[in-house]
Amino acid sequence: MMKELPPQYNPKETEDKIYELWEKSGYFSPDNLPSDTKPYPPSPKPFCIIMPPPNANGALHVGHALFVTLQDIMIRHKRMRGFKTLWLPGADHAGFETQVVYNKKLEREGHSLWGIPHDKLYKEILDFTLKNKSRMESQIRKLGASCDWSREKFTLDEDIKAVVYDTFEMLYKDGLIYRAERPVNWCVKHQTTLSDLEIKYEEREDKLYFVKYEIPEMRSYIEVATTRPETIPADIAIAVNPKSKWKKFIGKTAVNPMTQIDLAIVSDTRVDLSFGTGALKITPHHDALDFEIYETHKKEIVSKPVSVINQFGKLMGAGTLGGLKVKEAREKAALILRPNFAKEPEPYKHQVSVCYKCGTIIEPRVLAQWFIKMTEKPKSGGKSLRDLAVDAVKQKKVKFVTKKFEKIFLHWMKNLRDWNISRQIVWGIPIPAWFHEPKCIPRKGYEKDIVKCREYIISGTKPVCEFCDAQFVQDTDVFDTWFSSGQWPYATLMTTSNKKDFGAFYPTDIMETGWDILFFWVARMIMLGLYRTGKVPFKTIYLHGLVRDKDRQKMSKSKGNVIDPLGVSELYGTDALRMALVAGNAAGNDPVISEEKIKGYRNFANKIWNVSRFVLMKTGDEISKGKISLTAKDKKGLKELANIKKSVTKDIEAYKFHLAAEKLYHYFWHTFADKIIEESKSRLEKGGKEAESATYMLRTILEGSLKMLHPFMPFVTEEIWQKLYGGKKMLMVEKW
């Protein structure tokens, strides 16, 4: 009766219906797994993946489809093997990224976010984010993700924020968080500081100027090479390498050619002898190295550091340069300084730092920001954040599926510098620091206590001053998003409605994400996870690459080669998309995908459909077990199935999903369909014992294959299973 299958598999009629069936069953949650899925030894064991929360600022792209597929394969496989399986979904407000996306949207409409009052802007972006979030959730469903929606978390959930605040406070008490005026990366367009990871380098062709700084007492001069003559008004010293020809001037005083102030000449080995002239002008507020040299020689340098470039990248308090943009000011400064040139400027190619989002040149500025110490030990004892992570990786407490990323990781960790976690944007989690404003004027009787009053207090809630009536005002800066998302594995498991989750599922088993966020996210999760919980956040890290088109090109809207996963899923079915994303793509490499490839797997889905159709038509509904005596050939066929199962299981356990997928494809199509089924046809015609044996064999291989294919192609396999068992059983929770 159920043999009336159409000759073609129609994903459109299947997928939504099947997903609803799964979701309603409750089996996505580890709490509701059916009692008859007996755990395999050495179970009962939990298996947990925390989904990397997608940025809720746009539609899902093919990279999201890739991670959904890979993670769903692991989850479904483990679930079928009887593990207590949790895949916890989430969404990221993605602070800076989302604010940039939102601003672009406004710019397209002819506006911008500058000038919109803080609270109004926050609400607008919140609406925008929540809309995207709900669209994303339905798209993740469309891709077949068997995640537990009842445990979904959002990075702006109050309980998540509370965990983040706790961590901040712990770090602060441990002396690992400090506020300091230090050179930071400032994006003139976005009006915020950025971490060192959020800048990239671009080669630019500039000029190298050689400027003479007079030393009246010696009737001589020092020659300094610089690409930034416009910052000379902020020069307050000159540093020379003690081995350079300028060493005789160490301790003397030069004159700033633009401001005429005195410049101490100090000795510092950080001045590169092989570059320029061996002498360096010191402009602490506009160059990071200069700042460090200034810090070292503070006592020798009489002048105080000044800023001559403002937040908009314009000169200020710099005499006739005032009001000019950096580039214009540079030209004008060159003109003014011409009499002081030691020689003609030379063309000079170098790397300049730019904002990773907009490509605007980063302006180093000295601002008060919150930093995390990466390499110092906490006051409460134990290792530095860096050492925690490095040691855990070296001791294989976190295993990298692809070795090369372990090397890249360790190399990066070597050169870690303190992490600036404050951002001057609207869209983010406010830093829980409160400033005393105005300054403390003690009430009567508390005058002596003014020394105890602090400039700021770290607190999740508004503090009250013990000594005066002034109000505390919360810091207007927000966290770098990665500070909060870096806590995602424990923050989520600590705040689900099931209070046992953290104990049951932490550390999680595997983190699967793109290698492009190895430093941004993975490294931070390992460090913060170990710091906060004493345990690694995940035992294994699997990193996938960037999806490319059939010519190995990056996908971009301007190239017109973008593959929209939802569109593909509509056209060819989600199963086809999933297979195309997995097959032929080893871990850590950039996956290649094309429409032809997807079509190929659409055909495969149809093959599965038709094989099932054939088996159903020829063999009837039930397989009578027990009395059948199998022919030698059929026994061999079943043995082959068992071998394939062994090998596929091994591949999946070793994260070689591409191998498993290809083996299944090849076996199902070219062994089962082309050979076994073809050979069985005449025997089925004959009837009798031969036919009985063949029937049993075909049905067994079909079911075994469907089970193995299910993690990869969940929809078509489940749909067929529903037909096979008339809706009485669910493949998703069948025993592997």
Add this chain to the structure above:
RNA sequence: GGGCACUUAGCUCAGUGGUAGAGCGUCUCGCUUACAUCGAGAAGGUCGUGGGUUCGAUCCCCUCAGUGCCCACCA
């Protein structure tokens, strides 16, 4: 300036210490009642170069060449 990879069939990529694999593409047949989103068959590679280890290397080691990526406060 440091570091990490890659170089296998026309294209995109797997893979293994023991006579080379897939998908797509190409060619030749076939509308055979599971499937033309199909079937049968075929062509196509000295596995980048030069050495070494080994009974034997595409796979291990070294050299060179080319390609890609990451990191980096040479003003």
